[in-house]
Amino acid sequence: MAAPVRRRGTAAVVGALGMTLALAACGVGGSSGSSASGAGGSANNDPACAAYKEYGSFSGKTVNVFTSILAPEDAQHKKSYEEFEKCTGIKIKYEGSSDFEAALKVRTAGGNAPDLAYIPQPGLLGTLVKQGVVKAAPKSVEEKVDKNWTPDWKKYGTVDGKFYAAPLGASVKSLVWYSPSYFKANSLTVPETWADMLKLSDTIAAKGIKPWCAGFQSGAASGWPGTDWIEDVLLRTGGAEVYDKWVSHEIPFNDPQVVAAFDKVGEILKSEKYVNGGYGNVKTINTVRFQDGGLTIPKAQCALHRMASFYAAQWDKSLKIDKDGDIFAFYLPAIDPSSDAKKKPVLGAGEFVAAFSDKPEVQAFQSYLASPEWANAKAKLGGWASANKGLKVENVADPIQKLSVELLQDPNATFRFDGSDMMPAAVGSGTFWTAMVNFINGQSTQQVTGAVEASWPKS
Amino acid sequence: MSPVAPPATRKEVRAAMESGPQLTLAGRVRRNLASSTASFFAMLTAIVWTIPTFGLLVSSIRSENNIKTTGWWNWFGSPEFTLENYREVLTGGDVSLGTYFINSIVITIPAVLFPLAFGAMAAYALSWMEWKGRDWTFILIFALQIVPLQMALVPLLRLFSRGLEIGTTVVIPALELEGAQKFATVWIAHTCFALPLCVFLLHNFMSQLPRELIEAARVDGADHSRIFRSIVLPLVAPALASFGIFQFLWVWNDLLVGLIFVGSVPEVGPITVKLSEMVGTRGQDWQLLTAGAFVGMAVPLGVFLSLQRYFVRGLLAGGLKG
Numbered sequence: 001m002a003a004p005v006r007r008r009g010t011a012a013v014v015g016a017l018g019m020t021l022a023l024a025a026c027g028v029g030g031s032s033g034s035s036a037s038g039a040g041g042s043a044n045n046d047p048a049c050a051a052y053k054e055y056g057s058f059s060g061k062t063v064n065v066f067t068s069i070l071a072p073e074d075a076q077h078k079k080s081y082e083e084f085e086k087c088t089g090i091k092i093k094y095e096g097s098s099d100f101e102a103a104l105k106v107r108t109a110g111g112n113a114p115d116l117a118y119i120p121q122p123g124l125l126g127t128l129v130k131q132g133v134v135k136a137a138p139k140s141v142e143e144k145v146d147k148n149w150t151p152d153w154k155k156y157g158t159v160d161g162k163f164y165a166a167p168l169g170a171s172v173k174s175l176v177w178y179s180p181s182y183f184k185a186n187s188l189t190v191p192e193t194w195a196d197m198l199k200l201s202d203t204i205a206a207k208g209i210k211p212w213c214a215g216f217q218s219g220a221a222s223g224w225p226g227t228d229w230i231e232d233v234l235l236r237t238g239g240a241e242v243y244d245k246w247v248s249h250e251i252p253f254n255d256p257q258v259v260a261a262f263d264k265v266g267e268i269l270k271s272e273k274y275v276n277g278g279y280g281n282v283k284t285i286n287t288v289r290f291q292d293g294g295l296t297i298p299k300a301q302c303a304l305h306r307m308a309s310f311y312a313a314q315w316d317k318s319l320k321i322d323k324d325g326d327i328f329a330f331y332l333p334a335i336d337p338s339s340d341a342k343k344k345p346v347l348g349a350g351e352f353v354a355a356f357s358d359k360p361e362v363q364a365f366q367s368y369l370a371s372p373e374w375a376n377a378k379a380k381l382g383g384w385a386s387a388n389k390g391l392k393v394e395n396v397a398d399p400i401q402k403l404s405v406e407l408l409q410d411p412n413a414t415f416r417f418d419g420s421d422m423m424p425a426a427v428g429s430g431t432f433w434t435a436m437v438n439f440i441n442g443q444s445t446q447q448v449t450g451a452v453e454a455s456w457p458k459s
Numbered sequence: 460m461s462p463v464a465p466p467a468t469r470k471e472v473r474a475a476m477e478s479g480p481q482l483t484l485a486g487r488v489r490r491n492l493a494s495s496t497a498s499f500f501a502m503l504t505a506i507v508w509t510i511p512t513f514g515l516l517v518s519s520i521r522s523e524n525n526i527k528t529t530g531w532w533n534w535f536g537s538p539e540f541t542l543e544n545y546r547e548v549l550t551g552g553d554v555s556l557g558t559y560f561i562n563s564i565v566i567t568i569p570a571v572l573f574p575l576a577f578g579a580m581a582a583y584a585l586s587w588m589e590w591k592g593r594d595w596t597f598i599l600i601f602a603l604q605i606v607p608l609q610m611a612l613v614p615l616l617r618l619f620s621r622g623l624e625i626g627t628t629v630v631i632p633a634l635e636l637e638g639a640q641k642f643a644t645v646w647i648a649h650t651c652f653a654l655p656l657c658v659f660l661l662h663n664f665m666s667q668l669p670r671e672l673i674e675a676a677r678v679d680g681a682d683h684s685r686i687f688r689s690i691v692l693p694l695v696a697p698a699l700a701s702f703g704i705f706q707f708l709w710v711w712n713d714l715l716v717g718l719i720f721v722g723s724v725p726e727v728g729p730i731t732v733k734l735s736e737m738v739g740t741r742g743q744d745w746q747l748l749t750a751g752a753f754v755g756m757a758v759p760l761g762v763f764l765s766l767q768r769y770f771v772r773g774l775l776a777g778g779l780k781g
Contacts, residue, residue, distance in 0.1 A: 066722075068740065069740050070736045070737075070738070070739050070740045071551075071552060071736065071737065071739050071740075071744065072739065072744075073739075073740055074740075075553060078553070093724060095722050095723055095724050096723065096736055096740075097718065097722060097723060097732075097736065098735050098736050098738060099718060099735070103718055103719060103722070106612055106613060106616070106719050107616065107719065109613045109616075109617075110612065110613045110614075110615070110616020110617050110619075110620060110719075111616060111617050111620035111621050112616045112619070112620045218742075289742075290742075291527075291741065291742050291743055291745070292527060292528070295527065295528060310740075310741060313739065313740070313741065313743045314741070314743045316523075316524060
């Protein structure tokens with residue numbers, strides 16, 4: 001009795017194994033040929049396609065793009081690729097994720113990297129390059145970047161002297177959102193200097209509302225809007241040189257100049273007279289979601305909200321965002337305009353196109369994304385700006401992005417990239433964020449800057 | 460080794476509980492817990508636990524501007540009703556949510572059936588077949604439960620994308636999966652992650668079946684596969700159903716595995732991954748999550764309500780005695 005039983009037992013195990021294999025096989029054989037786009041050669045004879053000759057012709061090839069850009073901006077991205085897809089025959093598969101950073105790291109580590117990723121932090125790019133998964137940018141891309149971007153921008157896509165990632169979009173952070181209609185009704189004017197801005201704040205405060213509003217709450221990233229405040233002010237008080245040294249940790253995080261910048265920010269954000277318009281006292285900054293930070297402006301409960309150009313997406317769709325509309329932004333003025341180096345500092349951020357594959361169709365698309373033709377076509381669709389010098393301001397669809405592009409292209413402006421995105425992750429997306437939350441909660445400048453300095457990774 | 464007791468009716472249970480002095484400690488605790496004070500506290504807990512979900516439901520029928528600027532309780536002061544959030548969730552994107560709904564179903568059903576099939580066979584082999592190292596194998600499988608899923612993500616991804624080679628021998632070839640074929644990766648992943656618990660649960664249930672039953676079948680000439688199909692499977696049906704529901708809810712609600720293995724591409728992305736993206740690049744559309752949550756909840760809620768009988772019975776039967 002025992003023997004046959006055992007044999008059948010083995011048979012059952014073999015059967016289970018067989019099922020596993022069948023499962024794998026049915027996965028492999030599932031569906032095929034769904035990716036062929038079949039544009040073929042005939043499309044290339046289309047006169048509209050003449051401009052795409054240089055990218056070549058590929059039939060039935062697909063490029064996977066992984067990004068953190070989601071609805072509604074993703075629709076414009078996809079739309080801007082359509083002509084390229086039609087003319088070259090390359091199909092672009094666009095995938096966005098709200099957990100972009102974490103998902104990208106796991107996927108690259110697992111050997112399942114996308115062809116391209118739009119990376120918003122140079123710091124993350126550096127990490128991935130060190131993993132050895134990022135492919136260096138091809139010559140065609142590097143040439144275009146040399147021609148269309150400033151050396152500063154190229155530097156952000158460069159790791160250890162090797163150029164990897166071309167810049168894509170850009171956003172300007174040195175902006176203060178306000179309501180032109182409210183300003184007009186109360187005969188207020190847009191300030192030209194920092195001192196004017198503080199005077200304006202006093203004037204508004206005298207009218208019985210708190211002039212500034214802010215929101216630092218952003219889930220696990222709570223505190224990040226505060227880091228932009230510090231960076232913007234340090235760029236104004238210390239100048240670009242000090243800023244660069246601070247970011248690369250040549251001067252300590254609690255250097256007296258940085259401490260001074262924190263205090264300067266505290267003059268506004270820690271003043272019960274100035275904040276938090278429409279929400280309550282200073283500490284509410286930490287509990288207001290960053291998305292809602294400025295939403296009290298249209299209700300005339302707050303007048304000023306320092307936030308990047310991408311905040312445009314947060315306003316109620318019925319509001320007109322324009323110089324003479326309901327909502328607009330002005331350039332956060334310089335603190336020390338007499339010094340040439342500090343005359344017009346602009347803080348910004350952007351994405352970079354990193355490639356995990358060097359297939360020709362991937363490189364063709366990379367090259368297209370670095371071209372002024374794409375930048376102009378993309379900007380026409382709205383809600384987007386780039387530091388591409390070939391981007392013509394008249395092609396930028398909305399007023400706020402026009403303002404951004406003007407600032408990005410202003411020859412007098414000194415542009416610097418968001419410093420927290422370039423610091424080591426432990427600081428830039430860790431202790432610096434918590435420091436801002438603690439700063440608002442009442443800790444002293446010495447305490448918070450000292451804590452960040454202590455957390456800076458040694459090596 | 461006791462024979463399977465017929466399910467007691469409520470009256471019998473009550474009579475047994477009220478029959479007085481010979482109650483054990485556990486019995487007394489049970490009786491006290493069934494008192495009206497306990498019921499009251501249970502109700503209270505249930506209500507407190509449901510309030511956030513209720514708030515979500517109320518929020519989902521408010522307008523975007525109100526959701527963002529005032530708390531949901533303000534709805535009672537100024538009631539309003541709009542299906543705008545639901546409309547936006549269901550039809551707002553360039554690919555309709557229905558596509559992702561179907562993807563989720565395609566992911567979930569095999570991811571429930573595979574572990575059930577393998578788990579039942581393994582549990583049978585571990586409880587009713589005599590072979591060397593059986594107990595150690597069971598302990599090993601049991602121990603596997605403590606391996607967190609997150610630790611296995613990267614190795615499993617590597618296995619799929621690069622295969623497995625020992626020296627120069629290809630043990631498992633790299634799977635070159637495109638488009639809809641990627642469903643296989645989530646099925647395999649969910650099956651792997653579910654098996655330890657599944658085997659453990661079903662083993663405990665199966666090993667309690669009366670030995671006489673199995674022996675009688677064997678005397679009548681039934682082989683293992685016959686015993687498994689005709690005797691064991693029907694008897695463990697409640698456990699199968701309970702684990703099935705459990706696994707169904709887990710897979711349907713899963714975000715992590717879906718996000719890592721397939722992402723949100725329309726061919727294979729599950730509804731959870733899609734919903735998590737609806738908030739927009741900088742979370743500006745978070746009001747959509749209210750409606751999205753209820754859309755995503757509809758299916759598991761239906762499954763749970765229609766099968767909860769098995770859920771409770773199976774869990775009690777399978778989990779208590781080792």
